[in-house]
Amino acid sequence: KAGVTQTPRYLIKTRGQQVTLSCSPISGHRSVSWYQQTPGQGLQFLFEYFSETQRNKGNFPGRFSGRQFSNSRSEMNVSTLELGDSALYLCASSLAGSAGGQYFGPGTRLTVT
Amino acid sequence: DAKTTQPTSMDCAEGRAANLPCNHSTISGNEYVYWYRQIHSQGPQYIIHGLKNNETNEMASLIITEDRKSSTLILPHATLRDTAVYYCIVRVGGTDSWGKLQFGAGTQVVVTP
Numbered sequence: 001k002a003g004v005t006q007t008p009r010y011l012i013k014t015r016g017q018q019v020t021l022s023c024s025p026i027s028g029h030r031s032v033s034w035y036q037q038t039p040g041q042g043l044q045f046l047f048e049y050f051s052e053t054q055r056n057k058g059n060f061p062g063r064f065s066g067r068q069f070s071n072s073r074s075e076m077n078v079s080t081l082e083l084g085d086s087a088l089y090l091c092a093s094s095l096a097g098s099a100g101g102q103y104f105g106p107g108t109r110l111t112v113t
Numbered sequence: 114d115a116k117t118t119q120p121t122s123m124d125c126a127e128g129r130a131a132n133l134p135c136n137h138s139t140i141s142g143n144e145y146v147y148w149y150r151q152i153h154s155q156g157p158q159y160i161i162h163g164l165k166n167n168e169t170n171e172m173a174s175l176i177i178t179e180d181r182k183s184s185t186l187i188l189p190h191a192t193l194r195d196t197a198v199y200y201c202i203v204r205v206g207g208t209d210s211w212g213k214l215q216f217g218a219g220t221q222v223v224v225t226p
Contacts (some may be wrong), residue, residue, distance in 0.1 A: 004156075031211050043157070043200075043216040055210040090156050092211070099145050099206030101159035109154075 001027055004105035006091050010113045018079040021108045025072050025093030031055075032064060032074040033102065035090040043090070049074055050096060078110075086112045117201045122221040125195075133220055135201030138182040145206040148186045150197040151219070157200065160186065164206065178202060191224045196219040198222070 005024045020092050033056075034046040041105050045058040066076040066097035072093075078085055088109050094102040123129040137146065140147040147162040161168055161175045163184070168175045174187040188195055200219040204212050 012197065031209065033211050033214075035216075043151075043217060045213050045215065048210055050210045050215070058213060072133070086121040086194075088154065092156075094211045096209040097207060101147060101149075101162055102211050103159055104156035106156050107154075 004091055004093050004103055006089075006105040006108050008108060010109045010111075012113060013081050014113050015067070015081055015083060017081050018077060019081060019110060020075055020077045021089055021091075021110075023076075023093075023105060025074070025075045025091075025092030026103055027074070028092035028095060030072050030096045031066055031094045031102075033092045033094075034071065034074070034076050035092065037088040037090060037107070038086075046076065046089075081112045083112050088111060091106065116131060116215070117217060119199070119201055119217065119220045121218065122223070125188075125191045125222060125224050127193060127212065127224055127226050128190055131195065131222060131224070133188075133199050133201075134137070134183065134188040134220065135186070136183045137201070137203050140181050140203050141205070143205050143207075144159045144203045146175065146181075146184045147202050147204065149202070149216075150195075150222075152194075152197045157216075160199075160214045164204075169221070191222075191226050193226065196222060196224045 032049040048056040068074045088107045092104040118211040148160040151157040177184045198219040
């Protein structure tokens with residue numbers, strides 16, 4: 001089975017722009033979570049989607065949003081980018097109703113200049 | 114979800130067993146223990162999980178105490194490639210959504226020749 005894929009892998013944007021990141025979960029996985037990782041704050045939960053519905057949300061401003069499509073693929077969007085949004089954005093998928101693990105993609109490295 | 118406590122760092126000699134402790138004294142009866150590791154700038158990698166019985170797979174063994182208040186991840190023969198940050202987390206298993214998780218700072222494991 002193919003793993004979790006994320007596109008693009010690297011991205012450079014300027015302040016004030018917006019960005020959309022994409023995540024394709026492992027086939028059959030319907031739960032998709034997004035995390036932000038920075039050197040200072042570590043791995044922080046952004047939000048989780050299951051069956052196209054946001055199930056959980058972390059403590060991030062409304063500039064961070066996401067959605068999930070009927071095929072379980074997910075996108076996250078950050079509007080009005082700030083320098084502090086520079087981070088590694090990670091997507092993870094898991095099999096619904098299972099106690100099994102959550103599997104992470106390689107991440108998208110976003111740099112805001 | 115219960116909080117976990119891990120040592121900040123550990124050193125281990127190559128070829129020796131690495132024993133990584135984790136305290137989760139407030140764990141609930143339906144919460145599983147999961148271990149992940151993250152090699153620098155890569156997505157976290159799922160290692161193993163368990164409820165109350167000891168578990169073993171090709172990567173590691175997980176020992177959970179009888180009262181379930183702590184656990185130990187064992188890497189039987191550490192190699193240089195095992196140098197990573199190791200995270201211990203707990204969550205309710207078998208649910209549709211993964212939940213709003215806090216990964217904590219983890220344990221930085223350095224394997225030396």
